[in-house]
Amino acid sequence: MENKEIKIENIKVIQAPLAGISDVVFRGLIRKHKSKCLMTTEMISSEMLCNNPNPRIIKFEDFEYPLAFQLVGHKIDKMTQAAKIVAPFASMIDINCGCPVKKVVVSGDGSAMMKTPDLAYDIVQSIKQATNLPVSVKCRLGWTKDEENYIEFAKKMESAGVSFITLHARTRSQMYQGRADWEKIKILKQELNIPVFANGDIKTIEDALECINLTKCDGVSIGRGIMGDFTLPYRIEKYLNDGEIIAQPTFEEKISMLKEHLNLEIEHMGEINGIKFMRKFYNYYIQGEKNASKYRSALVTLDNQKEINKILDEILSLHYQNA
Ligand SMILES: Cc1cc2nc3c(=O)[nH]c(=O)nc-3n(C[C@H](O)[C@H](O)[C@H](O)COP(=O)(O)O)c2cc1C
Known part of the structure; x- marks a missing residue:
């Protein structure tokens, strides 16, 4: 295993987890495409992992480090046990307090955790103690507009370590x-x-700069912006580190990226599943x-x-x- 340790102060870009999208390929x-960003696994159910405690059911490669394993769940014992299972392979643990999907929040997981900050606090502390790894939290503004508690919640997570x-x-x-409200990120940073x-x-270098200038945040986390352009994290890092603007890929480069992506997913999951999986991506590559x-x-x-490549x-x- 390559050095899995993370130096958080060097991280400017995080690949945001996208379940069903941001797999090992x-x-x-x-x-x-040369990015040194912090990678994050898709969210992993702590319950699922405890029922099948084999970290290799999550596919990852050595060259991915630094790599955060993202856990979702609300039970202290399951979250801690799951963290211990992945700890030997993880640079850090990220706790999902943002997923809005009904079947996740119904049991108190994902963004529902923002309603139980004391529990989230205990989970962070328990995982830190059990693994000795850095822990981060990914959250939203709150449950609804009238229940925005991101400041109190994040402060509580800060005090949990x-x-x-x-x-x-x-x-x-x-x-x-709607639009993500970057003004709130500015408030949180303060x-x-x-x-x-x-x-x-954040879908372009310009978006990243605008967001950083406005919020004074320490870096950006990018999800859908990478779909259709794997060069985006590197181009943002290069600009932030060296002030160099690297042009976005040409359409020809994007199509060859798409063909390679298709090919690698087929190698990874077989022709039928790989082709089905890739149907989520075409729009991102050819929109406009x-x-x-x-x-x-x-x-x-x-x-x-072959027919896909022909089209x-x-x-x-x-x-x-x-x-
Ligand atoms: C298809 C899909 C899957 C997602 N899966 C996760 C996930 O597993 N864990 C998580 O914390 N957020 C997840 N998210 C949220 C993203 O990480 C991110 O917060 C959101 O897409 C906004 O960022 P973006 O505009 O850069 O995409 C998902 C979003 C989408 C669209």
Whole structure:
């Protein structure tokens, strides 16, 4: 195993976990495009892990470090046991206090944890004690607009000893609607002494700079912005570290990234599952292109890699005809 230790002060970009999206292949492509960002696994149910205590059911590779394992759950004993199972492989543990999905929050997990800050506090302390690893918390603004408690909640997590907070600047009731409210990240940054990472709607270098300038946050956490452009984390890091602006990939480069992504997912999960999995991504790669929705509809019905690549070539040649 390569050195899994993390130096949080060196982290400017976090790959935000995207369940069902940011798998080992996805994260590997971010590393291939030279980013040193902190990787995060998709959320892992602590209950599931305790029932099947094999950390290798979560697929990860040595070259991914630094790598945070994100746990979801609300029971102190299960969260602690799950953390102990992944600890030998984890640079740190991230606790999911942001997932808004009904089947997650119904049992008190994910963003419902923001309603039980004392419990979240105990979970952080118990995991820290049991693993000796840094712990972070990813949370939202609160449950609803009228119940925004991100400041109190994050302060409580700071007093529990978390190394940083990632704030997705939406409430649970917003799900993924509306704009992330970066002003609230600015407020939180002023209130805490630990680093704050900004999350929500950062899709370009310009977004990252605007967000950092406004909020004075310590770095950015990017989820959907990486879908369709694996170079984004590196380009942001390069700008923040060296002031160098690297152009975004050309459409031709994006299509070849997409083909490679498809190919690697097929190698990883087999042709049928890999092709099905990739249907979530086409839109991100081809949005804005002429006839994008027609091509997307065609791509999501195909179950043969050669045919998919043929359509991608067609989109590419149309792109340059129209350029
Ligand atoms: C499909 C999908 C899956 C997600 N899975 C997770 C997850 O496993 N853990 C988590 O903390 N957040 C999860 N999120 C939330 C993202 O990490 C992130 O907070 C949100 O998408 C806003 O950031 P973005 O605009 O950069 O995507 C998910 C979001 C989406 C759209």
